[in-house]
Amino acid sequence: MSTEEARVRPLRALRGRGQRDREVELWLVGLNHETAPVELRERLAIPEDLVAEQGRKLVESGLVREATVLATCNRVEVVAVADRGASDVAAGLTAALAHQSGLTPQAIAEHRYVHRGKLALRHLFRVTASLDSMMVGESQILGQVKEQFRLAVEAGAAAKLLRRCFERSFTVAKRVRSETGVAAKSVSISSAAVELARRIFDGLEDKTAMLIGAGKMAELAARHLLGQGIASVIVTNRSFDRAVDLARTFGGTPVPFDRFLQYLHLADVVLGSVAASGYMIGPPQLNEVMRARRRRPMFFIDLGVPRNFDPAINDLENVYLYNIDDLANVADDHRVERQREAVRAESIVDEEVERFWPRLAGQDLTPTIVALREKFHGIGRGELERAMRALKSLEPAERAALEAMTQAIVNKILHLPLAALKELATSEDGGAALEATELIHQLFALELQEESQDDGEAGPG
Amino acid sequence: MEAILLKASLLSYLVGTLAGAAHLIRPGDAARSTATIALALGFVLQAAAIVVRVLEFGSFAVASFGEQIAFFTCLLAGGYLLAQMRYHLAVLGAVVGPIGFVGVLAMLVAHGEMRDVPPDLRSPWLPIHITLAFLGNAAFGLACLVSLVYLWQERQLKTHSVGRFLRRLPPLETLDDVNFRFLTWGFILLTLGILSGVLWAELSFGRLWSWEPRTIWSTIIWMIYAVLLHGRVTVGWGGRRAATLTIVGFGVLFVSFIGVNMLAPGRHAGSFE
Secondary structure, eight states: OHHHHHOOOEEESTTTTOOOOOEEEEEEEEEEETSSSSHHHHHHHHOOHHHHHHHHHHHHHTTTSSEEEETTEEEOOOOOOEEETTTTTHHHHHHHHHHHHTTHEEEEEEHHHEEEEHHHHHHHHHHHTTTTSTTTTTTTHHHHHHHHHHHHHHHOOOOHHHHHHHHHHHHHHHHHHSSSTTTOOOOOHHHHHHHHHHHHOOSSOOOOEEEEOOOOHHHHHHHHHHHHHEEEEEEEESSSHHHHHHHHHTTTTEGGGHHHHHHHGOOOOOEEEOOSSSSSOOOOHHHHHHHHEEEEEEEEEEEOHHHHHHOOGGGGGGEEEEEHHHHHGGGGGGGHHHHHHHHHHHHHHHHHHHHHHHHHHHOHHHHHHHHHHHHHHHHHHHHHHHHHHOOTOHHHHHHHHHHHHHHHHHHHHHHHHHHHHHHHHHSOOHHHHHHHHHHHHHHHHHOOOOGSOSSSOOOOO | OOOHHHHHHHHHHHHHHHHHHHHHOOOOOHHHHHHHHHHHHHHHHHHHHHHHHHHTTTTTTOOSSSHHHHHHHHHHHHHHHHHHHHHHOHHHHHHHHHHHHHHHHHHHEEEEEEEOOOOOOTTHHHHHHHHHHHHHHHHHHHHHHHHHHHHHHHHHHTTOOOGGGGGGGGGGHOOOOOOOOHHHHHHOOOOOOHHHHHHHHIISSSOOOOOOHHOOOOHHHHHHHHHHIIIIIOOOHHHHHHHHHHHOOOOOOOHHHHHHHHHOOGGGGGGGO
16 A cells, blocks of 8 residues: 555644644554454454444544544444554554454454555545445445444544544445445345245245344344244343333334243244354254254344354254355345446545545645635725725715725735645645645634535535 | 157257256246246147057057156156146256156157057056056155255255355245155055055955065155155154155165166066066
């Protein structure tokens, strides 16, 4: 990534607060389903309620200024803003990831990727737009990123700069979804599960599903199965109240978590999404269950990370076990089509990165130009108003002439510097543009509204 | 007349095979209905040819090995078409087609070697006994085909290598269910076939049982399927175990059928000696 890295431009945050500008840099360190095997990913998994906490710790440690941790079944990533020139940010973030899961940094070093600056932004856009997903185009990732970013903001781990990046990424994701067929062609985990269930069972109308744990994806899959006509749902969860709630929304039956094995033989499809280490079901227990149900087929879907079901149960007769990776492979049939749409989606992401990055990096001078013009015209208007108060006897025509003159003077003064700035903005040398803006901001004490730099379409939500 | 029917039947089975293969590779309603219609046509033409031959010959003509093969495949195709009306088993069409084709080919070849049926076997019992036994065999043959498809699908589901073909295969439960039905029918028909033979032997020759290779093997095969069905009904054998046993059972049946014909002359082997 050396040539890319060389083009990385410093970010300028905290500008316009009257402080001396500080240069910061965007970082992204992570592992995903392509770089790390599921065994490693499940060890790195961070429970949802600890994700924001993790980000806050990173900020508190002083390693970075802002941080958001993204943890889904298929990835663990840290998006962070650090001081420019800060050493060992990548190593520090890697160590933090490794530390929280009790691994050594070396253990994950070969599986992780590090992006800086523009590449980090691009990666974030791709993740949120579901182009980096195991199942490209699946719709759950956007919601997950939004939620985890919201939590990071609440925990005080993410602030202004990350907000701009993330909110932009949500906009890009929406654009990708509405302008390409990536999402339309996507076969979500749930659909793949239903597809497989239909290959095993001759009909879902007399079948029962059991939900062990109340994970989001398992809940979605259960809804999908219900939509496809599965007869009943049994729900069990550590928190029995949650099981009761969930069962109510499904019209299902809650059972106590410590006794779910007693009811397992009733289930034809079993969805596991418990966040706990250790297998919930292994071959010995399941053998009993299979005997109780006269070896009628059972379909296990393991959506838990770490995994809930012992992989060895797949060897039992008439037991079919699929984890997330397996389900993703099932959807491979549509891969060619999706890939074609994904190419279009990638170009949208590239376009958005090219458009947004200069703004973020301060290379875009439009806000400076606007601010400068605003400042000068403001001075002109102020002086004009003062003069007008003294010259009350003027005719309307004379007033208009004065106003025009003031405008003309301001425009004339601004003309040359603005032309020079515009030229800088289009030049390749981003550093020069940055220096010029910095100087101008200092000379004229310009204040910038950070949010106004956005297109305005990147509203929250 | 018979030759024309057989050649038309041959052509139909060929078309059915190609359409079945096309359906397997690129599924579509057109390919599927073409396959089914062509196979049905092949079956009707072959059955008509058999009827013509029987009328011409004046006796139930399944004496030679070729004729037996032809009769067997014809019943198998008929059984498949019946099952196809109820279950979606179009994938089997791609296999039933070639089997029917081979059967008609065998009948064409066997044309020259028609044998006279000895007078003591000329009896209304002959068609009853043979048809029942062969219907049983055809049902077992279909159960075997269904079991092969089951194992294929099961393998893919187990190894998570869900390929392109899988989408066309019927669900495991359906295959298992159809297997059970074919087995049940096969068992009933085989039992009736053996009973009719026993009855016929008792009434015509005055002895219930004769120890000859065919009867011994039939008894063995009957017992294999009896054990399999008993396991299914009482212990709940199903799935891969049932499929494997079904295939083993039919393997024994097939090998003994050919072996008895080739090696052990007797009135069951077409030589009537």
